[in-house]
Each structure stands twice: as structure tokens, then as C-alpha cells.
Amino acid sequence: MKATSRRDKIERTDWRVYLIADPSALSAERVGAAAGQTDKDRRFSAILDVVRAALRGGAGVVQLRDKSATSRELVEYGRALQDVCDGFGALFVVNDRIDVALACGADGVHLGPKDIEVSEARRIAPRLVIGASSGDAEGARALVEGGADYLGVGAVYEARASKADASAPRGPGVLAEVRGAIGESVPMVGIGGVNVQNAAQVAAHGASGVAVIREIVAADEPELAARGLLQAVGPAREI
Ligand SMILES: Cc1ncc(COP(=O)(O)OP(=O)(O)O)c(N)n1
Numbered sequence: 001m002k003a004t005s006r007r008d009k010i011e012r013t014d015w016r017v018y019l020i021a022d023p024s025a026l027s028a029e030r031v032g033a034a035a036g037q038t039d040k041d042r043r044f045s046a047i048l049d050v051v052r053a054a055l056r057g058g059a060g061v062v063q064l065r066d067k068s069a070t071s072r073e074l075v076e077y078g079r080a081l082q083d084v085c086d087g088f089g090a091l092f093v094v095n096d097r098i099d100v101a102l103a104c105g106a107d108g109v110h111l112g113p114k115d116i117e118v119s120e121a122r123r124i125a126p127r128l129v130i131g132a133s134s135g136d137a138e139g140a141r142a143l144v145e146g147g148a149d150y151l152g153v154g155a156v157y158e159a160r161a162s163k164a165d166a167s168a169p170r171g172p173g174v175l176a177e178v179r180g181a182i183g184e185s186v187p188m189v190g191i192g193g194v195n196v197q198n199a200a201q202v203a204a205h206g207a208s209g210v211a212v213i214r215e216i217v218a219a220d221e222p223e224l225a226a227r228g229l230l231q232a233v234g235p236a237r238e239i
Pocket residue numbers: 018020063065095096110111112113114115131132133134151152153163189191211
């Protein structure tokens with residue numbers, strides 16, 4: 001996103017549909033049909049197509065999550081995705097890796113409990129938008145106090161097909177608990193097994209939006225999938 005400051009980026013972002021671009025969720029058909037010489041080229045070309053489609057459908061945030069790519073590949077992919085997101089005015093975030101986020105000029109980084117701490121990341125990279133994962137109200141409050149700019153809260157529904165070490169479903173009530181604890185301080189997206197059928201319930205429990213892998217990456221028509229989620233979430237809330 002082309003914006004002047006971190007604060008500006010956070011405020012301008014439409015948090016309602018947050019796509020986690022994880023190539024491992026692509027169908028074999030989509031990878032097979034994509035352009036590229038090697039399997040990795042085709043996978044990245046396919047995920048780029050999915051990201052463009054989702055952005056056309058209204059996704060406002062894209063995260064690169066690729067647990068099997070090398071550091072060099074991540075920087076290369078990150079540069080390409082930042083460029084695509086800039087074209088749509090969307091926020092681009094790298095999962096796990098602050099070094100990669102800085103190297104590819106990403107808008108932000110998303111950090112979980114096994115990644116570098118939010119306060120460390122803030123010290124190293126004061127200009128990056130920093131997202132953090134949370135599964136309960138107390139942890140969420142600590143993350144916001146530590147400097148997190150937004151939260152991913154889950155697993156709301158069953159997510160272990162996409163993330164083997166995801167928690168068991170916590171249910172949408174966890175979103176209301178976290179919102180109660182953090183107030184309107186930062187945006188919060190619900191994650192884990194979210195789809196077009198349950199997205200409205202996620203929003204109704206205080207989330208600013210929904211973060212999804214399969215619902216868009218594995219969809220036959222990712223643009224329609226993103227548009228459907230946007231409609232289900234409804235009007236953007238203040239935070
Ligand atoms: C938006 C969003 N929320 C949560 C996560 C999960 O992060 P983490 O717990 O670090 O797990 P991995 O995704 O790294 O396996 C996320 N990536 N994005």
C-alpha cells in the first residue's frame with residue numbers, strides 16, 4: 001500500500017477480507033494450469049493469480065505464508081506480491097519473518113507465539129505494521145500493550161487441515177472476549193475454518209474481518225469467494 005506512515009496504512013486498510021496466500025492449499029489443477037518451468041514457478045504463478053483475483057473481489061489485506069519456500073524465494077515472492085497489492089491499495093504482510101518483510105519492502109509482518117516477539121520487532125522495524133496471533137483475552141491485551149497493530153484471533157472454527165498445530169476450535173465467543181479485553185484499540189480478524197457461511201457470525205462477535213486460506217485459495221473462483229466473504233462480513237466497522 002502506498003501510504004505515508006504506519007498509522008496511515010492501518011487506518012486506510014479495509015480489514016474485512018484478509019487473504020492468507022498459502023500455496024500449499026492450491027489445487028493440483030490450478031498449479032498444473034499455471035505458467036512456469038518448475039513446480040515452484042507454477043505454484044507461485046498460481047498463487048499470484050489467486051491473489052489478483054481476491055483483490056479484484058475486494059480483499060484488503062494479503063499475507064504471504066509459505067512454510068516450504070527458501071529465504072530467497074520468500075523475498076522474491078514478497079516483492080512481487082507487494083507490487084500487486086500496491087496496485088490495489090491493499091496491505092501486504094509477510095508471515096513469520098521480519099527479515100524477509102524488511103528485505104522485500106513489505107508493509108508488515110505477522111508474528112505468532114513461536115516467532116520473534118512483537119516488542120523486539122517494533123524495536124527493529126518501527127515502520128512495519130505488526131500483526132500478532134492470539135487465542136485468548138489476556139494474551140491479546142498483552143500483545144496490544146506490547147505494540148501489536150492488529151490481531152489474528154483463532155482458531156475460531158476447525159482449522160487443522162490448513163495449520164496442523166492450530167488449536168481446537170474456540171468458537172466465535174473468543175472474538176467477543178478479546179474485543180471486550182482490547183476495546184476498539186486495534187483491528188482484529190477472526191481466523192480458522194472461516195467460510196462464507198460463518199463469516200457473518202465472526203463479524204457479529206466483534207471482528208473487523210475474516211482471515212482465510214482455503215475459502216479463497218482452494219476456491220474454484222477466488223474472486224467470487226472474496227466478494228462473497230466481503231458481503232457476508234457486511235459494512236466495515238470503525239476498527
Ligand atoms: C492473520 C493471522 N492470524 C494468525 C496467524 C497464525 O500465526 P502463527 O500462530 O504464527 O502460525 P503460522 O501461521 O505461522 O503457522 C496468521 N498466520 N495470520
